Amino acid sequence: MDSLGVVVNPIAGMGGRVGLKGTDGTLEEARQRGAEPRAPERARQALRSLYRRTPDLTVYTAAAVMGEDAARDAGYEPEVVYTASSLENRSERTGHDSSGLEPDEAGTTADDTRGAVGAFLEQGVDLVLFVGGDGTAVDVASVLTDTADDKSQVPMLGVPAGVKIYSSVFAVTPSDAGRIAAEFDRVESREVTDIDEAAYRDGEVRTQLRAVVSVPVAPAVQSSKQISGGSVDSLAAGFAREIDSSRTYVFGPGGTVGAIETELEIEPSPLGVDVWRDGEVLARDAAESEILEVLEDPVTIIVSPIGGQGFVFGRGNHQISPAVIGRADEIEVVASGEKLDGIDVLRVDTDDGEIDEALRGWLRVRTGRFTTRLVKVV
Incomplete structure (x- = not known):
């Protein structure tokens, strides 16, 4: 060139x-x-x-x-x-x-x-x-x-x-x-x-x-986003059963995470971020500042990768910023087995190199009520 x-x-x-x-x-x-x-x-x-x-x-x-x-x-x-x-x-x-x-x-x-x-x-x-x-x-x-x-x-x-x-x-x-x-x-x-x-x-x-x-042509050109189908009911039921009432939960966008919210009797904002603790929605479709304002330790972030691309942070959920991620002591990634079948690796792109590096490595993704799968974050 x-x-x-x-x-x-x-x-x-x-x-x-x-x-x-x-x-x-x-x-x-x-x-x-x-x-x-x-x-x-x-x-x-x-x-x-x-x-x-x-x-x-x-x-x-x-x-x-x-x-x-x-x-x-x-x-x-x-x-x-x-x-x-x-x-x-x-x-x-x-x-x-x-x-x-x-x-x-x-x-x-x-x-x-x-x-x-x-x-x-x-x-x-x-x-x-x-x-x-x-x-x-x-x-x-x-x-x-x-x-x-x-x-x-x-x-x-x-x-x-x-x-x-x-x-x-x-x-x-x-x-x-x-x-x-x-x-x-x-x-x-x-x-x-x-x-x-x-x-x-x-x-x-x-x-x-x-x-x-x-x-x-290059491996690092991302795929187009796919909207995956398949039931996530068992995954949502399993996750909801293990909710800790002492934790603050940050629910990312997407249908898989939304199914967990529905199981908890929360009306999800499908493409937004909700914050919930012990039966109370603290923020709905929240911006970064609103999320940070209501966080109370300990904090769990729940996200699902984008189908076909594998991004868990940095695409469509910028509200879950480096500052929000830094407050969490637990990150849960959830996805149906069908979605993971179309993803080779998971990816992060948060605008913070240190956080990206800390998130890289092998991650256990929840795929069902009792099942998980190890997927590498690159």
Whole structure:
């Protein structure tokens, strides 16, 4: 690979930790809840990993928070080929450039993502590296698929930064993205999938195939999310039977964990996080701050891996942040045997390297009333 296009959605993932399950159309509410940008740091991690391997790579990018800042921080001298209109207007209005601008103040849009990708194609890049979630993936793919057939399509690779990561075009971690971009030698067709965020916030998952694109081939490119079926009744009954009334339980999202809540006569928030202790719901569909506010030791976190991907932390449950995980003395992972059959390993991506490392190793996953299975966390 000789040249790369880098585009960052600066607000991707801001809604996750504050319980919004996405940022599409909710940026102001995310700000009011105290959300902080995570995409720029994820971009820096990916580009630093890339720079260690290919420091002489030609990098094209969008101005300021849409890629330029992260590329420079990583060590590159990027060529800026696109500037968002909001950033141009700011420079004209204030007389200052956009360096140091907070990501959530940039005013960039999906049109800017598409504009940047179009500019990269004019430069003849060998790969588009984007930072965001499924919505950003759709925007990138829309340009790539509109401008080429399958044989000439420029490949794309995602750095996971959004709340929704259903598509199979993302590296497992930002560092993996940098390594894959530096080392890949072939591509394959993969799916870009998105969901309706408004329905998602109401507890309903509506997925839609949006594009089929070329993606580098590597073990550390994640699979698409699968919604697994199968009965979890016995698992839920077994878990509920062993509930300790002296413990605080943090219930992660998903149908498997929701079945345990139902067994305990809790109405689950299917895609949110609930906190419960001794028959009382302390917080429902809670943001990180709300979870931390009601925690009382000892604490158990219950999560279920994402089908097909294996993530137990860092995808769809950002509210269970490093700070929340740090309060727990017990983490329970639950999954049906059918779901585990489609997962080789479990994965974590919490934004905290020390916590990720502490969680790695062999983990006993509860699969039924009395049954467990050892699965490795990588």
